[in-house]
Amino acid sequence: MKRWHWALLLLLLFISLVVEFFFLSHSQEEGSHWWSSIPAFWILFGAAGSMTLIILAKLILGPVLYQREDDRND
């Protein structure tokens, strides 16, 4: 990935944070949940969530569940 791709991604995140901090009122959010007051919550959630899924699937369940394809042809 080229440098400007990274720049674009970081710019997107930056804009989203600017909107979150300066143009959003958490009290207006539908339902207003406990996470509404955590800054950049969805960045943290996305990062933790994707790492959790990858680790759970590939590193924990994978070694247990993977089987050679030939063994499956029953």
Next chain:
Amino acid sequence: MIDLHIPPVAVMIIGAVIVPFLPRILRSIFTVLIPAATLAVILVVPTGSDPITLRLMDYTLVLSRIDPLSRIFGIIFAFICTIGGFYAYHLSDRWQQTAALLYAGSAIGVTFAGDYFTLFICWEMMAVASTILIWRAAGEESARAGFRYLLFHVFGGGLLFSGIILQVQGSGSFVITSLAGGHSTGSWLILLGVLVNAAVPPLHAWLTDAYPKATITGAVFLSAFTTKTAVYVLARLFPGWPILLVLGVIMTLYGVIYAILANDIRTILAYHIVSQVGFMVAGVGIGTEMAINGATAHAFSHILYTALLFMGAGAVLQATGKRRLTDLGGLYKKLPVVFWLYLIAAFSISGFPLFNGFISKSMTVAAAGEAHHPWAMLLMNLAAVGTFLSVGLKLPYFTWFGKEPHSDEKVEPLPLTMYFGMGLAAAVCVLHGLFPQLLYRLLPFEVHWNPFTRHHLVEAVQMLTITFIIFWTVRWRWLKPKKAVALDVDWLYRRPASFIRRWTVELVDDLFEGVERFGLKSAHWLTEQVKNPYFWRMAKPGRPVEYTPDKYRPASSQLILTLLGLFVLVMILSLLIRG
């Protein structure tokens, strides 16, 4: 609006009966025209028009009952069948063309059925027609998967039928009404039967086992109908059943975890059907008007983008003959249009703003929050992250990009009609993403929901951007495809299958063969014994008689001599008497 008084299912079924007898060109044209005509019938018949009924003995069957819920499902079923008709336009296989129409027609039949009998007949027709789409892929693998698929659906159909019998016994009526308020043995059996078709774990393995082994075009139809008719029936019969919320959330995560593990591109997509249907099942379980709207809207969007995903994967399979990520890679320069069309579907399923998944998934997730289920909201968002990770990033990256080991490999050109079918689906995914009201006005309840608020946009941008960054960082270390399959619950019945076959089939076969052999040997021995009763007189203990037929057979010369002697005697006697 015009009241045509034609059940939409009749148009499809009559078409399915006619199509196999048409010449090849007409068959292809009819596979597009028939669902298009059905769509026209659904669109012109007003919601709430008089149901079309049929008397059967003492019962009145309601063949077609159009209300907002059935109408939106009927519209998308007929529409996706039309798109599928374009995608499969190049086919000459009359079995597939007929089965596809029959399958779609049966799904439409389920949707508009107003009584349990019609629903059950259409339900079973769906199972048979869809099995043909798996078997027509040919090969031992597809044959076995199709058989397992059929067995599963026979099991589910049995549960459904048992439930219907009990339900009809209890209520005294075949008419379908909501079971939201009543928990009975009958309703639980119906629920179980429907959950089989909704592919709720652990009853989902028929889907992830069979769909990847179906024909290229057949998988597109399969992705659209079976699970979504189940969602429709759940929304019709079981809105607000809390267990559905739990099962739905489990489905959303189960599907994405297995999709991360999978290597076959159509297996990845099959697991994503499980995951996406989970959003709908959860929505039905929440049961509020907004949640039912969300589930219905998501079913509509999902049918479009999942069909497009399967079309993209099918195009790769048709062009390269390969279906595993470990065998694919570097296809961007050879199949760029397929990539971009696939990407529209990937963005849609991942919930990118301005694509149709965003306007429907966000409604279901928000409905969970509104109904005070924040845990469900967070877990569904986690599943959305996993969806983008696997079907939005892993699959396209390792198919079209990644390393380029096959740069000198030729790819087969694809028929233009395949591109046209994909383009049509992609156009509607974008159209609904840009103008959600086009979809919202079809929903069963009034919509008070705006997906394009700053909150939703910030949430989506932050989650999707960070997921992309994480994918890019760890793609080769942790997400590299592995040439293996992940064991699923089907292992529980496929593994002991050989033992069960040994004890229930082969052992019985051996027993019958043994008894037959014993019977034949006994008969042979007995025949030998009774061939000549003289044998019994001659045989002595310790001195067996060697039996040869000649030894005991009177010589023919003796017979001739006797006859001659008699003749001479008669002659002499006659001479003496005359003399």
